[in-house]
Amino acid sequence: MGRTIAIFLTVLMITAALTAAGVTADEKIPDTITIEKAQAEKPAVVFPHGDHAKKFDCLKCHHKAASKDEVASCFKCHGVDPDAPDPSVASAKENPFHIRCRGCHKEQGLGPSKCSGCHRE
Ligand code: HEC
Ligand code: HEC
Numbered sequence: 001m002g003r004t005i006a007i008f009l010t011v012l013m014i015t016a017a018l019t020a021a022g023v024t025a026d027e028k029i030p031d032t033i034t035i036e037k038a039q040a041e042k043p044a045v046v047f048p049h050g051d052h053a054k055k056f057d058c059l060k061c062h063h064k065a066a067s068k069d070e071v072a073s074c075f076k077c078h079g080v081d082p083d084a085p086d087p088s089v090a091s092a093k094e095n096p097f098h099i100r101c102r103g104c105h106k107e108q109g110l111g112p113s114k115c116s117g118c119h120r121e
């Protein structure tokens, strides 16, 4: 009986710790982000970041981050580091956003994959 209670209390404590961590992390998660570093040809992309961050693992997109609390802007590397795919090209296979964003939309059959679905005037 004592053991059951101990396990129950441990579970409660872990849940409380995770909830507390979730609250602090959530405060730092941007809701809507306008991605607009490169707009030589196409209008900026209004990205519902908060909705995506609720549905998907942070590190699926923030692929170089050690953890979800150490996320950096994609533009820290992309467009700077010659080894990182260039966000200013149109190619579906070379633009990091086309690969990641459009790639997932096509794979899931949800979310925009037409140019004007993301690049809205
Ligand atoms: C799922 C969303 C999405 C779709 C669909 C999409 N793009 Fe993009 N595209 C982006 C994002 C995000 C960027 C980076 C924007 C920035 O940094 O300004 C980008 C960048 C670009 C750029 C380089 C920046 C510029 O304006 O010169 C071009 C060109 C481009 N896209 C063309 C296209 C074309 C053509 C299509 C359709 C075949 C398309 N995109 C479909 C999200 C998308
Ligand atoms: C579907 C892809 C995707 C998911 C999932 C995602 N993010 Fe992002 N996040 C982005 C993009 C794209 C940007 C903005 C582009 C840039 O880096 O400037 C961004 C920007 C951010 C920024 C601002 C970075 C800065 O320095 O400008 C933070 C903080 C952040 N995300 C945290 C998170 C956290 C925490 C999660 C998970 C709970 C998460 N993101 C999930 C794609 C994503």
Ligand code: HEC
Pocket (backbone or CB within 6 Å): 061, 062, 063, 064, 072, 073, 074, 075, 076, 077, 078, 081, 083, 084, 085, 095, 096, 097, 099, 100
């Ligand atoms: C710390 C630097 C850095 C940051 C931050 C970063 N990337 Fe990358 N990314 C790279 C490098 C370098 C590569 C080349 C292949 C590799 O090393 O993984 C790459 C490759 C990619 C690729 C092609 C390979 C693959 O994984 O499919 C995509 C797509 C991509 N990055 C998207 C993003 C997006 C979207 C963000 C922001 C949410 C981001 N990256 C943030 C450095 C970075």
Ligand code: HEC
Pocket (backbone or CB within 6 Å): 045, 046, 047, 048, 052, 056, 060, 061, 097, 100, 101, 102, 104, 105, 108, 110, 111, 112, 117, 118
């Ligand atoms: C892992 C999968 C995944 C990735 C990566 C992803 N998306 Fe999405 N996105 C979705 C899904 C699924 C939906 C549809 C959500 C819905 O209909 O409720 C969506 C919807 C959207 C919408 C439409 C929202 C609306 O209210 O109409 C936009 C715009 C969008 N995504 C932009 C982006 C951009 C820009 C990126 C990259 C920075 C991105 N997405 C990366 C899965 C993804």
